[in-house]
Amino acid sequence: MxxxxxxxxxxxxxxxxxxxxxxxxxxxxxxxxxxxxxxxxxxxxxxxxxxxxxxxxxxxxxxxxxxxxxxxxxxxxxxxxxxxxxxxxxxxxxxxxxxxxxxxxxxxxxxxxxxxxxxxxxxxxxxxxxxxxxxxxxxxxSGALLVTSGIEGLAVLKTTKSGFEGFVRDKYTILPETRERMLATEVTASWRYSFESLSSIPAKPLYFNERYLNVKKVLVDTFFGPPKEGVYSPSVQSTLYQMAEAVLARFPDISSIQLKMPNIHFLPINLSTKDNLIVKFEDDVYLPTDEPHGSIEASLSRILSKM
Ligand SMILES: O=c1[nH]c(=O)c2[nH]c(=O)[nH]c2[nH]1
Structure with missing residues (x-):
């Protein structure tokens, strides 16, 4: 007010x-x-x-x-x-x-x-x-309504089928390009339903619980890809977009979705002195970290055509 x-x-x-x-x-x-x-x-x-x-x-x-x-x-x-x-x-x-x-x-x-x-x-x-x-x-x-639902703390990780290449390189850049890395994030999602009045809310009991489980499944399935072959992620940004797009494609009653997907880094372990290589990183031993983390977020909305 x-x-x-x-x-x-x-x-x-x-x-x-x-x-x-x-x-x-x-x-x-x-x-x-x-x-x-x-x-x-x-x-x-x-x-x-x-x-x-x-x-x-x-x-x-x-x-x-x-x-x-x-x-x-x-x-x-x-x-x-x-x-x-x-x-x-x-x-x-x-x-x-x-x-x-x-x-x-x-x-x-x-x-x-x-x-x-x-x-x-x-x-x-x-x-x-x-x-x-x-x-x-x-x-x-007036009876006007706005309903959003979401997920917090959906932690997911895959040990391969992720890379990051072709980004800006300048005098401050040391990150190597890679097509092989770990991808870990903790998804926060929130999506808006298209119901705009009390009278348009579905009467079906537990409708929103079912939707929550369906949306979570689409997000997770898109992140991981099929169980045997997985799916290659060229960046968190690309995977995030695919997840958002999959939700809007699948659920006509959702008009927009916001996703926050921090890039939680697992750092390669390489231990060596000038003449002694103790541990050589072969995509196997990592230092897990919480911070700093990449912070990547976006929202995707349907553009409703006004006739
Ligand atoms: O998927 C990524 N997106 C980035 O924007 C980024 N930046 C970075 O250092 N690593 C990554 N990975």
Missing amino acids: AEKIKGMRLEQRHGKARVRVGRVWKTEDGRHSFAEWSVSITLLSDCLPAYIHGDNSSIVATDTMKNTVYVKAKECSEQISMEDFAIGLGKHFTSFYEQVTAAIIKIVEKPWERMYIDGQSHEHGFKLGSEKHTTEVTVKK
Whole structure:
């Protein structure tokens, strides 16, 4: 919310960050599902008197926002995607409070995965996985909507089929050209759905969970290529673009995707003195590093033709 006061501009918003909630759903035959979410709420709300006059009469307390997360979690009697949960919260805040014009709900899911024991899925046992599913939903009072979902911390590595050649060489350049190197990254992705109003959201239960898994699979499959032969990557940039393009080609309901793919370096180990070669690098022994890392990011969007 931006407003003019005394010839100046005030922009303000308030909310509650990182409200943690765990929710169990149980079917009659004894199978449990579980989700753990960290929910952050931001409300755009007409509450200027609080800033200017110390008058809190139009403030929705952030404590109330926190409680609402638990109430709404309780009300979800069936398993629900966190995108749908976020949309429900946004709908609540924008319709229940007159002064609230928009709500931005962000959720990060802790990656609890169903446990398998001797190949059989466990009815109520879960273990922590690695990459996280994220979402950010903006709901306006008008019913206008913006839904993005994403992945954080998808760490992937391949030991060959990667190179980097033909880049700028100048007096500061020492990096050798190569067609044989390790490629490692930790993908952060976020994609925007094309649904723009509450009424256009798919009614299918767990639609967004299924999409998340599908998108993750397309990203991973494109990064690695087929299991036997793989696929050659001429740069992180090229692989990133192919991953983004594959997602947009495959999913018509996704209108744009942003990818961040740091180039996490594994340095060749060469140990030698003037007359003693102790370890010669043969694409085998590396020094793993976290920093510095290359930082490569891009977003790809459909250009919608206006008729
Ligand atoms: O795939 C790469 N992209 C770069 O931009 C870059 N820069 C660099 O030093 N190594 C690499 N690798």
